[in-house]
Amino acid sequence: MSRLFRDVEGGTLYPDGSVVCIGAFDGLHLGHRALVRHAVARAQARGVPAVAVSFEPLPREFFAASAPPPRLTLARTKVEGLRALGAQGVGLIRFDGRLSALSAEDFVQRCLVERLRAREVWIGPEFRFGHKRGGDIGLLQRLGAERGFVAGEIAPVDLHGERISSTRIRELLRAGNFEHAGELLGRPYAIDGRVVRGKQLGRTLGFPTANLRFPHTPALSGIYATWVHGVFEQPWPSVSSFGTRPTVAGVEPLLEAHLFDYHGDLYGRHIEVEFVAKLRDEEKFDGLPALTAQMHRDAEQARRILSEQRLRATA
Numbered sequence: 001m002s003r004l005f006r007d008v009e010g011g012t013l014y015p016d017g018s019v020v021c022i023g024a025f026d027g028l029h030l031g032h033r034a035l036v037r038h039a040v041a042r043a044q045a046r047g048v049p050a051v052a053v054s055f056e057p058l059p060r061e062f063f064a065a066s067a068p069p070p071r072l073t074l075a076r077t078k079v080e081g082l083r084a085l086g087a088q089g090v091g092l093i094r095f096d097g098r099l100s101a102l103s104a105e106d107f108v109q110r111c112l113v114e115r116l117r118a119r120e121v122w123i124g125p126e127f128r129f130g131h132k133r134g135g136d137i138g139l140l141q142r143l144g145a146e147r148g149f150v151a152g153e154i155a156p157v158d159l160h161g162e163r164i165s166s167t168r169i170r171e172l173l174r175a176g177n178f179e180h181a182g183e184l185l186g187r188p189y190a191i192d193g194r195v196v197r198g199k200q201l202g203r204t205l206g207f208p209t210a211n212l213r214f215p216h217t218p219a220l221s222g223i224y225a226t227w228v229h230g231v232f233e234q235p236w237p238s239v240s241s242f243g244t245r246p247t248v249a250g251v252e253p254l255l256e257a258h259l260f261d262y263h264g265d266l267y268g269r270h271i272e273v274e275f276v277a278k279l280r281d282e283e284k285f286d287g288l289p290a291l292t293a294q295m296h297r298d299a300e301q302a303r304r305i306l307s308e309q310r311l312r313a314t315a
Contacts, residue, residue, distance in 0.1 A: 002083050002087070004091075006091075006092055006093065008102070008110050009111075012114065013051075013089065013115055013116060014048065014117050016117070017046070017048045017119040018048050018049045018050070018117060019040075019042045019043035019049075019051070019118070020039065020120070020122070022121065022122075022123050023035060023127060024059075024166070025081075025082065026078070027073055027166050028078060028085075029164055029166060029186065030159065030164050030184060030186045031124060034154060036050075036052055036082060036087060039052070043120075050086055051087060051090070051118075052087040052089070053111070054082075054093070055093045056094065057095055058095070061095075062095050068216065070216075071216035071219065072169065072173075072189075073191075074191075074193070091111075093111070102131060103130055103134060104130025104131065105135075105139070105143065107129060107135065108139075108140065108147070113147050120152070121151045122154060123140070123151075123154075124153070137151060137153040159184060162184075164184045169219075170219045172184070173275075174220055176277065178275050178276060188275070189275050190272045190273055191214065191242075191273050191275075193212040193255075194269070195268060195269050196212070196213055197211070197267060198211040198254065207258045207292075207295050208258065210228070210259065210269075211254055211255065213252070214242075214254070214255055218243075221281075222243065222281045223239065223242075223278070223279040224239070224275050224278055225237075225239060225279060225302035225305040228274075231266065231269070236262060237259075237260050237302070237306040237307075238258055239257075239258050239260070239279070239295075239303075240255060240256060240258070242254075243282040255273060257271075258299065260299070260303060276309060279301055279302060
């Protein structure tokens with residue numbers, strides 16, 4: 001049974017020990033996956049659970065709260081992905097003022113030694129942790145020798161000579177290069193969640209949408225050709241808007257997917273929206289008639305792109 005914990009302190013969770021990997025894991029790209037799979041393999045060899053430790057919010061979001069950096073995935077998606085990779089425990093540690101002031105040495109003692117009884121600790125290249133980023137692989141190895149665990153850093157993961165990183169993936173998504181981003185992620189870029197009720201403006205304009213909230217700064221915004229998964233066995237063609245909806249004075253990011261030729265009720269359903277191609281940037285129109293006319297043009301373009309992609313896939 002998989003266990004989720006949120007705190008550095010507390011009772012010992014794994015009395016017989018664990019193998020731990022630590023990282024931001026935003027996007028769970030191929031480099032992240034290599035780290036988690038390595039930890040899982042080491043845990044299996046030792047006969048103990050594998051535990052993936054991350055943070056929520058991410059440290060860079062906490063320190064830049066007024067202008068947080070873009071986020072690839074939501075916390076729920078990250079936890080599900082880590083579990084799917086074989087992590088039997090997931091730490092989604094609350095990152096707040098108290099944790100940011102905790103020294104790297106105290107983090108090791110309280111979380112890795114006392115809470116998790118780590119036998120091995122693995123991190124990605126150049127990973128830093130603790131107050132003022134004072135912890136690195138050298139500190140982990142020194143403290144591990146003193147406190148009964150070994151520590152290691154996996155080698156950088158490249159694809160065709162390109163270093164894989166969440167930063168690079170964000171750049172590709174902003175540029176609309178979903179094919180390349182998908183290669184570095186190891187899967188197409190998608191956002192999932194439970195469909196919520198919106199203002200239902202799209203329905204009055206002839207474009208009902210399935211809406212997903214994204215309570216972080218997204219890595220992309222605009223209008224996109226998309227596939228929606230989770231409605232039927234096969235992905236369903238759609239056109240999606242992801243942004244703050246300036247024409248109707250929106251504020252928080254919202255992903256709105258219009259499923260072509262679909263007339264069912266999706267409220268409460270868990271769906272996944274896969275991004276295929278960017279059609280245009282989000283913009284403010286002079287009234288709803290102009291917006292509606294553009295929505296028709298967007299839908300026509302998205303249908304054509306998705307139809308061509310499906311034909312190539314079956315050729």
